[in-house]
Amino acid sequence: MTSLTPPVHQSPFLGPRGIPQATHTLSPWQKVFLILAGAGLCSAFFLGPWQNVIFYINLTFSVIFLIGSIYRLYLVDLSLRVRHSAYADTHAQDPPQWPTYTIQIPLYREARAIIPLSRALNQLDYPKDRLTIQLLIEEDDHETMQAAQQANLPEHFKIIPIPYSQPRTKPKACNVGLAQANSDYLVIYDAEDRPEPDQLKKAVRAFSKLPPAVACIQAKLNFYNARHNLITRLFAAEYAVWFDLCLPALAFLDAPIPLGGTSNHFRLDILKQVKGWDEFNVTEDCDLGLRLYQMGYRTQILPSTTWEEATSELPIWIRQRSRWVKGYVQTYLVHMRHPFRLLTRLGIKNFLHFQLLIGSAILGQLLNPIYWTLVTIWLLAIFGGAAWMPALTQFQHQLSQFYPLPVFLMAATCLFIGNFCLLYSCALACCIRTFFDLAKYTILMPFYWFIMGIAAWKGTLQLIHRPHFWEKTEHHRTGTS
Template identity: 40%
Template sequence: MRGIAQGLDPAVLHYARRRALRLGTGLDETLLATGHASPDTLAQAAALDLGIDFEPLDPAVFKALPRLAATDVCSMLRSGVMRTTDGRLVAAARGARLRRLAAALAERPQLRGRVSLTTPERLSRFVHARFGRQLGNLATYRLRDKQPHQSAGTLHASRYLFGLIACLLAALFLTTTATSFIGAWIPPGLVALMLIGSATLKLAACTIPPQRPPRPARDDKSLPGYSLIVPLYREARVVPQLVDALDGIDYPREKLQILLVIEPDDEATATALALHARRPGFEVIVAPPVGPRTKPKALNAALPFARGTVIGVYDAEDVPDPLQLRHVCGRLNARGNERIGCVQARLVIDNLADGWISRQFAAEYAGYFDVVLPMLGLCRLPLPLGGTSNHFRRAALDDVNGWDPFNVTEDADLGVRLARAGWGTDVIASATDEEAPQRFGAWMRQRTRWYKGWMQTLLVHIRQPLRMAREAGWAETLTLLFLLGSGTAAALLHPVLFASVLLGLFLEPIHELSFTSTLLDGVWFCVLVAGCLGTVLSTLLGMQRRRIPGMVSVALSMPVYWLMMSAAAWRALIALVIAPSHWEKTEHGLARTSRRRQGWRPTLRLRNSGAIRQRHLRASASG
């Protein structure tokens, strides 16, 4: 790096060297992360030092490349080495890779005529331009082709059958009271078992003491390379907040890569990113127009370009705890956690004062993420992941072939597939602020998508129950049924169950009541009470732990919220039949209030500002 060093302020160079030594990174990586040099400048200087050519990889000029399969393209991106048709090598090297390349050239000087140097950013752009269609097909069909039994893309007749069974079951509850016909008891009995199982899990979770925040990893040298993927679609409104929130994360910029994935026709978001995301470490990926337009497909499209060994996922409106990545690394590196494939952070609704819907949403999240999920993580049971603040080992994602582009709740599905592959999931007490819908229409569209995805996940993983139990275990399979199965069944059948019990208790003449009829009505009444009790207690406990006010009003209005969920579940059932992979977009950036972001400023971001940086440089130089 002699060429680039000659043009730098000695204080800057001294600070960068000390920082690179402390982080275990290359001087070029530190200069890039602090904004003192561009990728091209660094690569050109390194090529000059090594005595090799710099290759700009212009797609319109560079043609000497063989035909490659999509998997070979992914391997090329991971290795950073591209072989041309004439036997030359183009290396996208920086940091440790550049040092290894320099050592190889020093040992074998004759290679200098066959090797040229480029930047990782130029290699990514070239691959996207030349192999975009192939990578798009891989992102869309990889899971369906390799593991068709675990992909929602192979659900055909089963979704119609599921809709028919749900309608028949609802009719059965309304038209059948006491009967000796055993066939009429079996389906309601299975539903009752799922509801009791779900209530038992929630009541058991209420007995677990609050989880302590994990210790963040402090040794910067041992921190792994980290890639964050943020899918965006029609999110221009929240781009400034998103970029500031991501820039406020306390993690070495030399080891952090942020991939912002957009759709090809989303010009407004692309413009906003061009204005606000022009900072070191931020890269924009355009999802190829192949297959369904869903969030999981966008995540798959970005995965080949991710260079980190840990992959995190955020949504557009997220404001994560600045120490969250360090908390994740501390948990993944803990002894005995080698098979933990995912760490789920807690999601917290920030705009709970926007109205009744957002408050109910905040209470629901508090019960789920602060009470139920920590218990599942503690017991090493599979859990339906939240749609954001998931942090994966790259090896685990590769092992399960990424996300399912045909499932509209890719998070819940991926949690189950990780369990089936032998990977565990943990939950940490690190929060990410989220925005809840305020209006009924927005809430209904989002909740419909959730229920539709849960139905897809159930149909995918329970269509071969013995295989599921053999791969994940019986306890894990029952947990899936108790959480997703009972949640879906309860939403579909809550009004029907209440109506059925009331019909049996109050409308049937007393003299016609039989022992069997009274017993069944009593059993169902107990089932409903247990289910409601588990949901209410876990929600109120979560509100207490999250310090959400209005517990009494939330509890009293829960039945109305449950009726809304029932409407969303029946709407989802129709959508499952007619449009299984259609993604109903949730608009963000509409919050009027904020519990924690009022006056929020990303103070950690000041560390990267010009004035503070120069102050650190002068202090380092004088020290």
């Protein structure tokens, strides 16, 4: 019989952590800085040759875009060269008794997921008497609550109601569960996750060989429905680059690692010591990875995969991606409230990693659709656009006043080089992941990144008026498991 735990009406981990939280987006000095920067830019347009202003703005953005792309390519190359030494070692003797493990499953409007989820978790090769599985269900989500109560789940499943309060986010639910966890280790899975059966044992073996300062081991992620349609194919290629190439390289470099939203294995005592997750951050995983590093802890990568369900419908994909970008912007602004303190805690090398990994990625996603649109208009106007759309040539002529040819050539060069680096990385990652049939689809990645840019603008603008709104991602729509 599954136990039902009385609700906790406030997360005991809500409060100061010694590192800023996302309770508000901008600090007073950041607001002043943005106002002064905007005023300075407007003054430069009015007082100086505006063509020079346009040139230097584009020069700055193009160089950042290019450096960010080359940086990603560097991580990919490094990962190939140190591939076997970049992962946590899981070859250790099994302990006389396996340590206790808590599995957290945040659930919201996931009634259909309960039975498939219980089947997947029951396939885990780990002693059931050493497991506690927390189903974290919003108190007013009656359908999911009823489905869980009627599913006849085993004894080690525990239903924890999450009372209605703001913010309504996944990290708040996880913190409520964290307060009730008393195991040695803790891992988070999403409702649709299918972890490899030996993942928990691999994590225990890895922790036994790693120094105590390693607080977290991140498993790799990819999709069991990768071949459902074009969106899922490109999504799988993107995940292969990030989890199979970039993150192992970051671990090898001893750099801060932005965690994935699932399959993070923690030493529970350290997770409680750092007060869990920032409940106001909509990418709490990325924030926690950075916060762990600043507090002296490290993250390693586990050579085990959790299979998720890729969002297969464009509107749902855009909502999910816009939340991720909003959270990355949120995380960047929060950690940059005290840049010199951050520099001291990370060191120069890792401070630059942070700027390139988070800062340039945000800027690149925002710039990509703008630059592709401008380049497309320019090329169409030059190569015969006037014959079938005279207004296009007129628009290109007006555009050239603000976007002179040297600036266009510079931006176009950076755009093409940057996209080539990313195309190469995606095709290579597909081959390494043995998704050979998906490699040919990576030629379409520029269109995928264009749509990603639209989602990035949506998320960034939403940060202004709905900073803590959690856009729910709908799952179990492909029928593939």
